Amino acid sequence: MAVDYAAIAAAHTRIQPYIVHTPLISGGDLAEKLRINLSFKAEYRQRTGSFKLRGALNAALQQPDAAGFVAVSSGNHGAAVAYAATLLHKPAIVVMPADSNAEKIALVQSFGARIVSDGVTVANREDVVTDIQQSTGYALIHPFNDERVIAGQGTVGCEILSDGSPPEAIYVAVGGGGLISGIATAVKALHPGTRVIGVEPESANDAARSFSSRTLVSLDAPPETLADAVRTMHLGSLTFPILLDKVDAMVTVTEEDIAKAHEMLLAHLGENIEPTAALACAPLLTNTPPHVKSACVVLCGGNWSQPAKDQSDAAADTSGS
Amino acid sequence: MAVDYAAIAAAHTRIQPYIVHTPLISGGDLAEKLRINLSFKAEYRQRTGSFKLRGALNAALQQPDAAGFVAVSSGNHGAAVAYAATLLHKPAIVVMPADSNAEKIALVQSFGARIVSDGVTVANREDVVTDIQQSTGYALIHPFNDERVIAGQGTVGCEILSDGSPPEAIYVAVGGGGLISGIATAVKALHPGTRVIGVEPESANDAARSFSSRTLVSLDAPPETLADAVRTMHLGSLTFPILLDKVDAMVTVTEEDIAKAHEMLLAHLGENIEPTAALACAPLLTNTPPHVKSACVVLCGGNWSQPAKDQSDAAADTSGS
Numbered sequence: 001m002a003v004d005y006a007a008i009a010a011a012h013t014r015i016q017p018y019i020v021h022t023p024l025i026s027g028g029d030l031a032e033k034l035r036i037n038l039s040f041k042a043e044y045r046q047r048t049g050s051f052k053l054r055g056a057l058n059a060a061l062q063q064p065d066a067a068g069f070v071a072v073s074s075g076n077h078g079a080a081v082a083y084a085a086t087l088l089h090k091p092a093i094v095v096m097p098a099d100s101n102a103e104k105i106a107l108v109q110s111f112g113a114r115i116v117s118d119g120v121t122v123a124n125r126e127d128v129v130t131d132i133q134q135s136t137g138y139a140l141i142h143p144f145n146d147e148r149v150i151a152g153q154g155t156v157g158c159e160i161l162s163d164g165s166p167p168e169a170i171y172v173a174v175g176g177g178g179l180i181s182g183i184a185t186a187v188k189a190l191h192p193g194t195r196v197i198g199v200e201p202e203s204a205n206d207a208a209r210s211f212s213s214r215t216l217v218s219l220d221a222p223p224e225t226l227a228d229a230v231r232t233m234h235l236g237s238l239t240f241p242i243l244l245d246k247v248d249a250m251v252t253v254t255e256e257d258i259a260k261a262h263e264m265l266l267a268h269l270g271e272n273i274e275p276t277a278a279l280a281c282a283p284l285l286t287n288t289p290p291h292v293k294s295a296c297v298v299l300c301g302g303n304w305s306q307p308a309k310d311q312s313d314a315a316a317d318t319s320g321s
Numbered sequence: 322m323a324v325d326y327a328a329i330a331a332a333h334t335r336i337q338p339y340i341v342h343t344p345l346i347s348g349g350d351l352a353e354k355l356r357i358n359l360s361f362k363a364e365y366r367q368r369t370g371s372f373k374l375r376g377a378l379n380a381a382l383q384q385p386d387a388a389g390f391v392a393v394s395s396g397n398h399g400a401a402v403a404y405a406a407t408l409l410h411k412p413a414i415v416v417m418p419a420d421s422n423a424e425k426i427a428l429v430q431s432f433g434a435r436i437v438s439d440g441v442t443v444a445n446r447e448d449v450v451t452d453i454q455q456s457t458g459y460a461l462i463h464p465f466n467d468e469r470v471i472a473g474q475g476t477v478g479c480e481i482l483s484d485g486s487p488p489e490a491i492y493v494a495v496g497g498g499g500l501i502s503g504i505a506t507a508v509k510a511l512h513p514g515t516r517v518i519g520v521e522p523e524s525a526n527d528a529a530r531s532f533s534s535r536t537l538v539s540l541d542a543p544p545e546t547l548a549d550a551v552r553t554m555h556l557g558s559l560t561f562p563i564l565l566d567k568v569d570a571m572v573t574v575t576e577e578d579i580a581k582a583h584e585m586l587l588a589h590l591g592e593n594i595e596p597t598a599a600l601a602c603a604p605l606l607t608n609t610p611p612h613v614k615s616a617c618v619v620l621c622g623g624n625w626s627q628p629a630k631d632q633s634d635a636a637a638d639t640s641g642s
Contacts, residue, residue, distance in 0.1 A: 018431050025591065047368075087433050089410050110339050112408050270346065270590075 003147045003242065005189035008154035008182060011058040015152060018057055018087060020046055024163045024296065030268050034284060037294035039167065041160050044273045044302025048111060050229075051156055051179060051300050052080035052143070058152030059141045060084040066139035068092060070132050072125050075104040076229060076301050077143040082113030084141075093138060095128050097121055107303055122222065144178030145236030154182025158190070160296050166191040167296040173280040174198040174207045174250070175230035177239030179300065184246035195248040195292075199280045201225040201258060206234050207243065208250040216240050226258045229276035229301060253282040261285045265299070274304045324468045324563065326510035329475035329503065332379040336473060339378055339408060341367055345484045345617065351589050355605060358615035360488065362481050365594045365623025369432060371550075372477055372500060372621050373401035373464070379473030380462045381405040387460035389413060391453050393446050396425040397550060397622050398464040403434030405462075414459060416449050418442055428624055443543060465499030466557030475503025479511070481617050487512040488617040494601040495519040495528045495571070496551030498560030500621065505567035516569040516613075520601050522546040522579060527555050528564065529571040537561050547579045550597035550622060574603040582606045586620070595625045 022045050027038025043051040056077065060069055061084075068091040071081040078094035085092035092113040096105060097120050105115055120128050133140055142149060156179065160170060170187060172180040177198075184196040200208050204223035210216050218234035225231065235243060243250075253261075262278035264285055277299040284290050284297065343366050348359025364372040377398065381390055382405075389412040392402040399415035406413035413434040417426060418441050426436055441449050454461055463470060477500065481491060491508060493501040498519075505517040521529050525544035531537050539555035546552065556564060574582075583599035585606055598620040605611050605618065 017427065023593070086407055086410070089407070089412075089433075091410075106338065112410075272344070 003150045003154070003181065003185055003238070005186060007147065007151040008158060008186050011054070011148070011151040012155040012158055014061050015054055015057045015155065018047075019053060021159055022046055024160065025269070028268065030264065030285070034290060036284075036290055036292060037167070038284070039164065039296045040269070040281075041156060041296055041298045043156060043298060043300050044271060044277055048076070048079040048083045049107075049301055049303040050076040050080065051153060051298070052076045053083060054155050055144075055146075055149030055152035055178060055182070056080035056084040056141055057087075059146055059148040060088055062148055063139050064088070066090065068136060068138040069141050070095070070129055070136070070138040071141050071143070072096075072129050073108065073143060074100060074228070074231070075107060076303055078108040078113060079111050079303070081141050082108055082111035086112040091138075093132055093136070095120055095125050095132070097125060104303075142236075144176030144181075144232075145238050147238060150178050150182045150185070150238065150242070152182065153179045154186040156298060157183035157186030160298075161187065161190050161194070165294070166194045167294040168292040169195040169197050169248075169295045171197050171199055171280045171283065171295060171297045173227065173230055173276055173298070173300055174200050175232040177207060177235040177243050179298070180247060181239040181242035183298070185242060188246045196246065197283070198243070198247050198250040199283055200230065200250065200252050201227050201279065202252045202254055204230055205252045208252050210235055210240060211243060211247065211250040214244060226255055226262070227276040227279040229274060230279065251283050253279065253286065257282040257286040272302050272304050273299050274301045277301055324471045324475070324502070324506055324559075326507060328468065328472040329479060329507050332375070332469070332472040333476045333479055335382050336375055336378045336476065339368075340374060342480055343367055345481065346590070349589065351585065351606070355611060357605075357611055357613060358488070359605070360485065360617045361590070361602075362477060362617055362619045364477060364619060364621050365592065365598055369397070369400040369404045370428075370622055370624040371397040371401065372474060372619070373397045374404060375476050376465075376467075376470030376473035376499060376503070377401035377405040377462055378408075380467055380469040381409055381411075383469055384460050385409070387411065389457060389459040390462050391416070391450055391457070391459040392462050392464070393417075393450055394429065394464060395421060395549070395552070396428060397624055399429035399434060400432050400624070402462050403429055403432035407433040412459075414453055414457070416441055416446050416453065418446060425624075463557075465497030465502075465553075466559050468559060471499050471503045471506070471559065471563070473503065474500045475507040477619060478504035478507030481619075482508065482511050482515070486615070487515045488615040489613040490516040490518050490569075490616045492518050492520055492601045492604065492616060492618045494548065494551055494597055494619070494621055495521050497553040498528060498556040498564050500619070501568060502560040502563035504619070506563060509567045517567065518604070519564070519568055519571045520604055521551065521571065521573050522548050522600065523573045523575055525551055526573045529573050531556055531561060532564060532568065532571040535565060547576055547583070548597040548600040550595060551600065572604050574600065574607070578603040578607040593623050593625050594620050595622045598622055
């Protein structure tokens, strides 16, 4: 079964009782400055702090007989799988490399998961997961290359289109491609005139290169980028064909663009959004006048460990959602 | 064992792995307008959407052998107990009157609780809970009259004082008195010079009358007020003495004040805070120049079911946290 709109609508019905229908937030003075109708889809306010809960829940709810769930994650997907498993009163194991950020580990633990990290590296983590699956019988929830996960992420697109006039374009950060595949599938079914635009850091441009060459390109090594949630080295076998079929354009931005967009969004929203959420906004905020009159930017997550830059003299510690 | 600072510090250590250390948000232009140093403790960004998770978790984590947990709640406490129980892989039952708001029921269910509401009224709900406790063996988590719950809520006070210069006054909404009892206990131990001021709607002024008469006063019927999370008819046997001992003042505000404060805060924060959160801010926003030079207002929750008033043309549905 391919991921189609029916699968996304079914996912929405399935997960709606457990997720937040996140608001569309006005671009306010940023919109005025850009002279476009700008809105933000506030997935940083989703439970567990990112859109990842949608896909993880859609996968978990379809496996009621699983003994537990296991995932590989450097953060948001792990938190989502932990939360989804806990909600179903099942155990979750999240495999994280031993050199993972301590705050990311604490985040995943805070939602009830057991962390396996001793001796785990980026190179051996898939083997570790396979061993865990075999010894425990837990079901794997892949962060993006799973039709149930893609369908779950697609519900972001349904909500954007149900909550206002369809924008001319929707901007989405691209890592493994689960979020943009789902959103593009929903949008092309519901309002094909809306363009879906993927955004990558220049240093992690595998999806942009795959899109233009129509060949699945992989990076040689995990990229260094501020947008640390899109360090995936290549698209998945399921997300790549959807990207080719449904996405309208891919653009890349510099690290400077991401940093600048992040600073502008922190000041505008006064909330602790992640640099990866700012990635999707960078093409609009940092380039010459945008080519669209209306846009929605998906702000994918808010699990950022540095203090929020608000105007308070207080040191805001928001390690969490 | 009475609730003292040691119990609150122990609660903080116990619950910290599972809660958000919520930020102190600057009063921005509201502070400028009032010409005071104003900050907001953003408990509407706490997991489950309110501070109630702190107390519920502190109680649940001390009962690892309970078969499950049961609570009576019209909303936020139910969500908190549901979440805390789920995190411990235990079942939760929340007793809600049959005429409860459908969105509040959905909120509590969304965190994994079973709702018992058939035939439940405000009058018989305590009996229903007793029956459930006896038939299931589940442990009751009271919304405020429990030392573990009070100690958990007190961690809000620790965080306020750890995150910036101690304010001259902290404003807190008062229902059953669990939040203010905990905060006042922490504040009087850590920085006694900071005044702790309780705020009630005029129509629900039992705590203010109890405070001034030094006799526990009960309302005759549940009050009608916009601040629907403080419709408790009287303080608890545990919270009343703490209020008398540690709280510096009680003030009441009109429904008009609450509505005006709510509108101002929605516009200022762009977030879906509850009217009950605005209650605590009403004395500062709607009266003649405040008598304090610096204040922190505890914005206790964000589970409000009407659309957020932002500047977007989108209909934001934020039924959730």
